Amino acid sequence: MKYAFSKTFLALMAVGLVTVSCGQSENKPAENINEAVATANAPEEKILNIYNWSDYIAPDTIENFEKETGIKVRYDVFDSNEILHAKLIAKNTGYDIVVPSSNWAKQQIEGGLFQKLDKAKLTNWKNLDEGILKQMEGVDPGNQYLVDWMWSYNTVGINEDKVKAALGDTPMPENAWDLVFNPTYTSKLKACGITYLDTPTDVFQAALHYLNKPVFTASNDDYQAAFDMLMKVRPDIKKFNSGGQIEDLAGGNVCVAFGWAGDFNLARKRSIENKSEQKIVALVPKTGGLIFMDTMAIPADAKHPNNAHLFMNYIMQPKVTAAITNEVTYANPNKAATEFVDEEIRNNKSIYLSDEDIAKLVPAGVEGQEAKRTLTRFYTKFKSGV
Amino acid sequence: MATKQGFFSRLFDGKHAVISIPYFWFIMLAAIPILIILKISLSEMQGTSVSNMIDWSNGWPKLTLNFSSYQFIFSDSLYLKTYLSSIQYALLTTLICLVIGYPFAYFMARSPKHLQPMLLMLIMLPFWTSFLLRIYAWKTLLENNGIINNALMSLGVIDTPIAMMNTSFSLMVGMVYSYLPFMILPLYANLSKLDIRYLEAAADLGTSPFKAFWLITVPLSKAGIIAGSMLVFIPTIGEYVIPELLGGSSTLMIGRVLWNEFFSNNDWPMASAVAVVMILLILVPMAIYNKSQAEAEAK
Numbered sequence: 280m281k282y283a284f285s286k287t288f289l290a291l292m293a294v295g296l297v298t299v300s301c302g303q304s305e306n307k308p309a310e311n312i313n314e315a316v317a318t319a320n321a322p323e324e325k326i327l328n329i330y331n332w333s334d335y336i337a338p339d340t341i342e343n344f345e346k347e348t349g350i351k352v353r354y355d356v357f358d359s360n361e362i363l364h365a366k367l368i369a370k371n372t373g374y375d376i377v378v379p380s381s382n383w384a385k386q387q388i389e390g391g392l393f394q395k396l397d398k399a400k401l402t403n404w405k406n407l408d409e410g411i412l413k414q415m416e417g418v419d420p421g422n423q424y425l426v427d428w429m430w431s432y433n434t435v436g437i438n439e440d441k442v443k444a445a446l447g448d449t450p451m452p453e454n455a456w457d458l459v460f461n462p463t464y465t466s467k468l469k470a471c472g473i474t475y476l477d478t479p480t481d482v483f484q485a486a487l488h489y490l491n492k493p494v495f496t497a498s499n500d501d502y503q504a505a506f507d508m509l510m511k512v513r514p515d516i517k518k519f520n521s522g523g524q525i526e527d528l529a530g531g532n533v534c535v536a537f538g539w540a541g542d543f544n545l546a547r548k549r550s551i552e553n554k555s556e557q558k559i560v561a562l563v564p565k566t567g568g569l570i571f572m573d574t575m576a577i578p579a580d581a582k583h584p585n586n587a588h589l590f591m592n593y594i595m596q597p598k599v600t601a602a603i604t605n606e607v608t609y610a611n612p613n614k615a616a617t618e619f620v621d622e623e624i625r626n627n628k629s630i631y632l633s634d635e636d637i638a639k640l641v642p643a644g645v646e647g648q649e650a651k652r653t654l655t656r657f658y659t660k661f662k663s664g665v
Numbered sequence: 666m667a668t669k670q671g672f673f674s675r676l677f678d679g680k681h682a683v684i685s686i687p688y689f690w691f692i693m694l695a696a697i698p699i700l701i702i703l704k705i706s707l708s709e710m711q712g713t714s715v716s717n718m719i720d721w722s723n724g725w726p727k728l729t730l731n732f733s734s735y736q737f738i739f740s741d742s743l744y745l746k747t748y749l750s751s752i753q754y755a756l757l758t759t760l761i762c763l764v765i766g767y768p769f770a771y772f773m774a775r776s777p778k779h780l781q782p783m784l785l786m787l788i789m790l791p792f793w794t795s796f797l798l799r800i801y802a803w804k805t806l807l808e809n810n811g812i813i814n815n816a817l818m819s820l821g822v823i824d825t826p827i828a829m830m831n832t833s834f835s836l837m838v839g840m841v842y843s844y845l846p847f848m849i850l851p852l853y854a855n856l857s858k859l860d861i862r863y864l865e866a867a868a869d870l871g872t873s874p875f876k877a878f879w880l881i882t883v884p885l886s887k888a889g890i891i892a893g894s895m896l897v898f899i900p901t902i903g904e905y906v907i908p909e910l911l912g913g914s915s916t917l918m919i920g921r922v923l924w925n926e927f928f929s930n931n932d933w934p935m936a937s938a939v940a941v942v943m944i945l946l947i948l949v950p951m952a953i954y955n956k957s958q959a960e961a962e963a964k
Contacts, residue, residue: 361928368713368931390713479929518831519914532810648710648932655929659743659922663915 325350327586330366330374332573333358333522334545335429337606344593350586358522359478367392367578375581376590378428381572382643385418393424393576400588401426403595410637411612415572417642425574426591429541429609432568432640433481434629435459436524436543439558441471441534455562456489459537460508465515472533473512477519479658480646482509484569485537488641494569495644499653506657519662525549531557540568544608544630561629567639572612699944706937707731715933734938743922744939748946750917755901758840762848762897763890765841770852770889771882774859785853788846800839800910807835807911831913839911840901847900848893855889856882888961895954899947919943 325348333356341352355374357363360383366372367379367387379387387393398404411430412422419425435455442458443451445468458464465473475482486505487494493501517533527533528546536543543561550557575594577587594600600611601619610630617625624630632640646654707730709716720727738744773784791799806812807829814826829835859882867877883890905920912918919939926936 359928361931364931365928368933386713392713479925648930652930652932655925656741656743658929659925663917 323583323585325586326353327351327376327583327590328353328355328374329376329378329590330355330357330363330372331376331378331428332356334525335378335573335603335607335609337602340594340599340603343599344590347593348586348589350589352590371580372578373582374578375583375587376575377578378573378575380643381415381418381425381427381574382645384425384574384576385643385645387576388419388424392579394579394581394584395423396426396577396591397584397588400585401592401595403592406595406597406613406615408612408614411572414570414642415574417644419574425576426595427612428573428575428594429603429607429611430570430572431539431541431609431630432570432632433476433485433538434540434543434564434568435562436528436536436538436540436546437560437562438471438528438531438534439560440556441531442468445471445534454566455564456485456566458535458562460486460489460512462511462515465512468535469515469517471535472517472527473515473535473537474518474520474524474527474533475516475537476524476539477521479655480651481569482537482658482661483654484641488566488569491566494641495646495650497646497650497654502650502653502657506661509661513661528559529553529555529557531555539571540629541607541609544624544627548608563629563632563636567636567641570640570643572643702937702940702944705933706734706935706941708934709733710932710934713931731934734932734935735942737935738938738942744942747917747919747922748942751902751919752946754836754840754918755898755904757837758844758901759848759894759898761837761841762845763894766845766848766852766893767890769845770849770856773849773853774856781857788849788853791846796843797906799843800907803835803839803842803911804830807838830911833913833916836908836912836916839907840904843907844897844901847896851892851896852886852889855886855892859885888957891954891957895950898950902947903943 327350329352331354335356336354341354344350345352360380363377363379364383364387367377368390384393407427411427415422415425415427435458437458446464447467449464449467452458452461452464458468459473459475483497483502483505484494486509487497487501490501490504490508492504497505518527520527521538524533524536524538525542525546528536528543529550540561540563543559547559547561550559575591577584581587594603595613597613597616598619600613601616603609604611604616605621605624608624608627608630610632611620617631620631628636704718705715708718709731716729716731718729720729773781773788776784804811808814809826809828809830811830813829814823817823818826863881863885864874864877867881868874872880903920903923904918905924908916908918908921923936923939923943926932926939930936
């Protein structure tokens with residue numbers, strides 16, 4: 280009996296090993312074959328699968344593209360880079376266009392997960408803003424893989440009246456970051472509610488920036504210093520939440536948020552539409568916000584790369600991208616589109632930043648594997664106290 | 666008849682074919698995935714891919730095992746604390762489910778025979794709605810400006826809302842609510858088979874109903890108690906959705922740590938190692954359960 284068991288077990292092991300090693304040896308050649316097949320088959324089926332952030336498109340963007348080209352679009356949404364990254368690593372996402380933030384896209388480009396753009400098919404490329412393209416070169420040298428969708432920056436958003444009431448005699452700080460990182464202010468704002476993004480990298484990058492330390496190449500001591508600083512305000516933070524800040528601000532559940540400038544302006548727009556009394560403002564910190572660009576890219580194993588190029592070129596039309604900006608209150612990278620953007624948004628200095636504020640933005644970057652581990656560990660300690 | 670031929674004909678006869686289906690299932694859906702996780706846990710992360718454990722570049726396989734993930738689990742107190750805290754929440758959930766579920770199942774089994782199918786269906790009814798929706802419903806009930814707080818405030822019972830959401834309380838409510846049916850169903854199945862004549866005999870011999878319950882009903886329903894407890898305990902240890910939606914930011918659950926390793930750190934080997942240790946944690950109660958089942962059958 281014992282003998283039989285160990286034999287079965289060995290067989291099991293063998294089966295396991297064979298499957299595992301098959302999986303690996305298949306990986307690379309399969310990728311190349313897919314790519315070759317995809318480019319060789321010029322007439323693609325009229326299908327395009329897109330994976331984009333939630334709340335990030337105008338209601339008629341897809342509809343008009345389908346009408347124009349006859350291509351059927353399947354549009355799925357996500358709400359964190361982490362999820363998208365894991366899908367891309369696992370391969371065979373089934374998507375033809377994905378929209379990672381540029382700092383994540385950097386790792387994905389380096390990992391060979393995307394295919395190069397065919398610029399000949401992107402005739403509207405000339406509309407793009409040189410400044411944004413230059414910013415993108417930091418993660419995508421030569422702009423070979425990515426087309427920016429929208430961009431914004433991490434900053435502080437407030438409910439103006441509630442914050443003024445909570446602060447009382449204390450005047451507003453000169454540097455907006457003080458509202459979320461300085462205990463003098465947070466202890467007062469605690470009463471009306473402070474919320475943070477629930478993303479370890481975002482929180483620590485902003486904290487390091489506030490402490491004037493290197494944001495992406497921080498040492499263990501720097502992370503310790505950021506952690507010590509964060510722990511002082513920890514008791515004042517009500518909520519860690521990335522997806523619900525628009526709701527929380529517009530509904531008056533919180534009065535101060537560390538998050539995405541674009542979302543704060545969206546909250547502002549919603550509360551104006553709902554005729555609510557909440558006055559939401561995205562602040563531009565004196566020392567600068569942390570820029571992020573959400574970028575379109577074509578996965579290496581995409582089945583409809585031609586359609587993907589068509590869609591990218593469509594988005595780069597000034598009117599199309601301006602309509603998205605008008606809907607989601609995020610700035611687009613398209614210079615020719617600015618004149619089609621609603622005046623209110625175009626003149627909003629927290630969406631279309633002044634040149635001075637743009638110069639101050641902290642460029643996007645990415646931590647190494649070890650640093651990421653250190654900061655996630657500190658973040659868990661910061662959030663749960665263990 | 667040659668032995669070889671005998672082997673093949675035996676392999677393809679109906680009886681063996683039928684038995685082989687669950688084995689096939691087990692190998693495909695349990696053994697191989699677990700082996701793959703084990704394999705990843707012994708590898709290393711290289712950028713966006715997991716290192717090869719077996720290197721064929723020299724023409725023969727060279728096996729590289731990397732135990733650093735396991736070393737890390739035991740060197741950082743976070744993991745130990747999280748495992749302990751997960752077990753604690755799972756045990757508490759199991760206990761509360763048992764305390765609520767036992768009388769529930771008991772009275773169901775004692776109720777008139779024609780009512781029992783309906784009662785059984787009422788237990789299953791919540792499953793008709795999506796699990797996620799039911800958890801979200803608790804959110805709207807327990808929030809600061811949720812239904813319960815608003816009702817209490819308008820009745821003048823309280824002045825300021827009671828903070829129930831994102832606490833251990835809301836977490837336990839969600840877990841007990843979700844897993845209670847898994848406790849009740851095996852208990853009911855067990856208790857409804859209980860031979861009532863034992864209790865009658867006990868009463869005839871002068872035992873009080875209370876004493877008879879502890880001396881006869883409870884010991885006889887041991888198998889049901891164990892089955893129900895396992896069905897609650899095992900999934901709650903690794904529960905991710907309920908702590909994420911209802912738990913507080915300081916709630917430590919292994920599901921969240923696993924998510925962090927996998928998504929935030931992008932460290933698949935570490936995430937797999939955490940999962941392997943968790944599987945081991947679950948195997949222990951499973952082994953106890955199997956042993957008790959075998960003993961019960963032996964009787």
